[in-house]
Amino acid sequence: MNTHRVLSGIRATGRLHLGNYLGAVKGFLELQDNPTYQTLYMVADVHTLTTPYHIDELRKNRREVIIDYLAAGLDPKKSILFQQAEVNEHIELAFYFSSVTTIAKMQHLPTFKDKVKQYPEHATMALLNYPILMAADILVYKASLVPVGIDQEPHLEVAREIARRMNQDYGTDFPEPQRFATKGEYVPSLSGEGKMSKSVEGSFINLTDSLDEIRKKVRSVPTATVAGGEMTGGVKTLFTFLELCSPDQVASFKNEFEERTLKFVALKDAVTDAIYTMLKPLQEKRVKLVQDQAYIDNVICEGAEKARHIARKTVNEVKEKMGLE
Numbered sequence: 001m002n003t004h005r006v007l008s009g010i011r012a013t014g015r016l017h018l019g020n021y022l023g024a025v026k027g028f029l030e031l032q033d034n035p036t037y038q039t040l041y042m043v044a045d046v047h048t049l050t051t052p053y054h055i056d057e058l059r060k061n062r063r064e065v066i067i068d069y070l071a072a073g074l075d076p077k078k079s080i081l082f083q084q085a086e087v088n089e090h091i092e093l094a095f096y097f098s099s100v101t102t103i104a105k106m107q108h109l110p111t112f113k114d115k116v117k118q119y120p121e122h123a124t125m126a127l128l129n130y131p132i133l134m135a136a137d138i139l140v141y142k143a144s145l146v147p148v149g150i151d152q153e154p155h156l157e158v159a160r161e162i163a164r165r166m167n168q169d170y171g172t173d174f175p176e177p178q179r180f181a182t183k184g185e186y187v188p189s190l191s192g193e194g195k196m197s198k199s200v201e202g203s204f205i206n207l208t209d210s211l212d213e214i215r216k217k218v219r220s221v222p223t224a225t226v227a228g229g230e231m232t233g234g235v236k237t238l239f240t241f242l243e244l245c246s247p248d249q250v251a252s253f254k255n256e257f258e259e260r261t262l263k264f265v266a267l268k269d270a271v272t273d274a275i276y277t278m279l280k281p282l283q284e285k286r287v288k289l290v291q292d293q294a295y296i297d298n299v300i301c302e303g304a305e306k307a308r309h310i311a312r313k314t315v316n317e318v319k320e321k322m323g324l325e
C-alpha cells in the first residue's frame with residue numbers, strides 16, 4: 001500500500017556502533033518489513049561537514065555506512081538506500097526552510113550548545129543549520145515517521161515546527177514527523193555515565209568488533225566491589241545491555257545481584273556473549289558483501305536515482321508555492 005513514508009539516517013563519522021544499531025537500525029529493519037510504509041534510509045554525509053572531519057575518512061565512511069546497512073539486513077528491494085550528498089534537493093529545500101526559522105531558535109537547541117562546547121573553534125553556520133537540513137531530509141520525502149534514538153527528539157521538534165510554518169505561510173502539505181522508538185532508544189556508555197557516542201573514546205562497541213575486543217571493552221565497564229543495594233551506573237549499563245541483547249537471562253542475574261551472590265565477571269561474560277551472538281551474523285554477511293563492490297555501487301546508484309525522483313517533486317511544489325516559479 002505504501003501510504004506513509006519513513007526516512008532516517010546516520011552520519012558518516014565512522015563505523016556504526018551498538019547505540020546506532022539498537023537505537024536506530026533496529027527500527028529501520030522493523031519498518032522496512034511493514035507494508036504500510038515506504039522506507040528511505042540514507043547516510044547523512046552532508047551532516048558530517050558540521051563538525052571537524054578528515055576528507056579521506058568521510059569519502060570512505062559514506063560508503064562503509066551503506067555496507068553496514070546491508071550487513072544489518074536492510075534490503076534495497078524493500079528500502080531506498082542512498083547517500084544524502086547525491087540528492088541536491090535536500091540542501092536546496094534546507095535553504096527555503098531557513099527562511100521560516102529564526103537564528104535564536106537554533107542557537108538555543110541543546111544539541112547545538114553541546115557541539116559548540118565540544119568544538120569551540122568550529123561554531124559554524126553549517127552547525128547552526130544542522131536541524132534545518134535534518135528537517136529538509138525528512139520533509140523532502142514528506143516522511144511522517146522517523147526511527148531515531150531519543151537524543152534526536154529536539155531535532156524532530158524543529159522539523160515539526162518547520163512543517164507547521166510552511167503549511168501555514170505557503171499552503172504546503174507537509175506532515176508533522178513523529179519519532180519511531182525502539183527498545184534501545186537510549187544505549188548507555190561503557191563508562192557507566194551518559195550515552196554511547198562515537199565522539200567519546202571508550203564509550204562504544206562497534207558492530208565490527210571481534211569477540212576479544214568486545215570482551216575487553218565489556219570487562220572495562222566499572223562495577224562495584226560487591227553486589228546488592230543501589231546499582232552503580234556501570235552495573236545498570238551491563239543490565240541494560242543484557243536486557244537488549246539477551247532478555248531471558250536478566251531475571252536470574254538480577255536475583256543473584258539482590259542476593260549478593262553475583263560475580264560481576266560472570267555478568268560481564270554473559271553480556272559479551274549476548275552482544276557477540278547478536279553481531280556475528282552481521283559480521284559474516286559484511287565479509288561476503290565487500291567481495292562484491294559492483295553490487296554496492298549499484299545499490300548506491302539506484303538508491304540515489306529513486307530518492308531524487310521523489311525529492312524533486314517536493315522541491316518543485318515548494319518553489320511554486322513560495323513564488324519562485
Ligand code: TYM
Pocket residue numbers: 007008009010011012019020021022023024044047133134137138146147148149150151152155184185186187188195196197
Ligand atoms: P547520528 O549519527 O548521531 O546517530 C545516528 C542514530 O543513532 C542513534 N543513536 C543512539 N540511539 C540510542 N542510544 C545511543 N547511545 C545512540 N547514539 C546514537 C541516534 O539517535 C540516531 O538515530 N541527526 C542524526 C542524523 C540525521 C538524521 C536525518 C536522522 C541526519 N538527517 C534525518 C533522521 C532523519 C544523527 O544525529 O545521527
